[in-house]
Amino acid sequence: MLGRFERKASGEATVEYGDGTMRIVKPGSFVRCAVTGEPIALDNLRYWSAELQEAYITPEAVMKRLSELGRSPG
Secondary structure (H helix, E strand, O other), X not given: OOOHHHHHOOOEOEEXXXXXXXEEEEOOOEEEXXXXXXXXXXXXXXXXEOOOOEEEOOHHHHHHHHHHOOOOOO
16 A cells, blocks of 8 residues: 555655565656566556566566576466
């Protein structure tokens, strides 16, 4: 859930990704997908890697990143 200040912020946010959690470091309205570069509204952000500190727009983008790294899901 975003606080009232994060909801009103515009521009790209800086986020620290944890296991099942995220912390807004610099308020903004979106982050960028590490694979596609597409903006992801913070309210719609569902996929990220705490290890790589990256956000992903879709499960397919996650799979593509794992493939690029030579890893399998799981």
